[in-house]
Amino acid sequence: MSDTVIRFDDVYKSYPSYNQITGGIKSFLFHLPQAIKELNSRRAALEGISFSIHKGEKFGFIGKNGAGKSTTLGLIAGVLTPDKGSVHINGRVSPLLELGAGFHPELSGRANILLNGVLMGLTKQEVLAHEQKIIEFAEIGEFIDQPVRTYSSGMYAKLGFAIVANLKPEILLLDEILAVGDIRFQQKCGKVFENFKNNPEITMILVSHALESVKQYCTRAAWIEDKKIMMIGSAKEVVDAYERANMLSYSAERTRTEKLRTPHRRHKIKKRWGKVFCAKKVASKMHLMRKDNIGRKI
Numbered sequence: 001m002s003d004t005v006i007r008f009d010d011v012y013k014s015y016p017s018y019n020q021i022t023g024g025i026k027s028f029l030f031h032l033p034q035a036i037k038e039l040n041s042r043r044a045a046l047e048g049i050s051f052s053i054h055k056g057e058k059f060g061f062i063g064k065n066g067a068g069k070s071t072t073l074g075l076i077a078g079v080l081t082p083d084k085g086s087v088h089i090n091g092r093v094s095p096l097l098e099l100g101a102g103f104h105p106e107l108s109g110r111a112n113i114l115l116n117g118v119l120m121g122l123t124k125q126e127v128l129a130h131e132q133k134i135i136e137f138a139e140i141g142e143f144i145d146q147p148v149r150t151y152s153s154g155m156y157a158k159l160g161f162a163i164v165a166n167l168k169p170e171i172l173l174l175d176e177i178l179a180v181g182d183i184r185f186q187q188k189c190g191k192v193f194e195n196f197k198n199n200p201e202i203t204m205i206l207v208s209h210a211l212e213s214v215k216q217y218c219t220r221a222a223w224i225e226d227k228k229i230m231m232i233g234s235a236k237e238v239v240d241a242y243e244r245a246n247m248l249s250y251s252a253e254r255t256r257t258e259k260l261r262t263p264h265r266r267h268k269i270k271k272r273w274g275k276v277f278c279a280k281k282v283a284s285k286m287h288l289m290r291k292d293n294i295g296r297k298i
Contacts, residue, residue, distance in 0.1 A: 012083045049227075060205075
């Protein structure tokens with residue numbers, strides 16, 4: 001646990017804005033000054049975050065949508081680079097960010113096992129040594145020798161999960177993916193994650209909105225809010241603090257909304273039969289009904 005496998009030092013990450021460009025060439029030309037200005041503007045995703053994760057830790061990231069969790073995983077996976085600061089990774093990263101993301105649709109399942117294993121940094125011999133175990137785990141039968149473009153979405157996900165689960169992950173990245181397939185395969189996935197959790201050689205990074213899963217599988221967690229880290233600590237403490245903060249925020253927003261919906265007392269007129277009317281609407285209606293001397297409405 002003393003070996004640091006992931007370290008972020010004052011990391012900043014931003015993305016360019018392409019609002020006018022994505023609208024097509026016509027939109028770009030009609031809004032040329034604004035489009036040129038947007039080419040030089042960037043949208044911040046992370047602002048000065050720092051943390052470290054040790055070998056064998058099970059670490060979770062929680063926060064609202066757009067807070068920067070998936071960007072953090074992308075930096076760990078190496079598919080993104082920071083604008084400022086440094087990211088240090090010591091180990092082979094096995095991402096489960098999108099199952100089957102590295103599959104070639106025209107290759108068979110068997111060929112894609114080899115392709116994905118090599119992309120993860122293993123040698124051909126190491127992948128072939130685990131090939132039969134992966135095929136048995138995936139439970140897709142004779143389809144293993146068919147092009148993956150003929151697979152159903154469930155078969156696609158099961159093969160992707162089987163590859164990562166059986167190719168000796170060192171640093172495992174999970175973005176909301178904890179179980180796939182039918183209920184029996186989901187139970188198998190649960191057993192795999194329990195093995196990962198109890199294996200001191202595997203470092204597991206989980207991003208999830210399922211807070212109970214974070215408490216179940218993670219020992220430590222970080223709460224990312226508005227592109228910055230709000231809190232790092234034990235998974236239970238961080239999740240409890242996040243839930244309390246969001247409960248208070250929800251209660252305050254609900255109270256404010258109810259006040260806006262409730263009309264002021266002086267704006268109400270009660271008729272004898274109990275119906276409620278808005279004073280402004282009644283006055284406006286009475287004005288429209290007035291007529292001048294020759295019968296025209298004013």
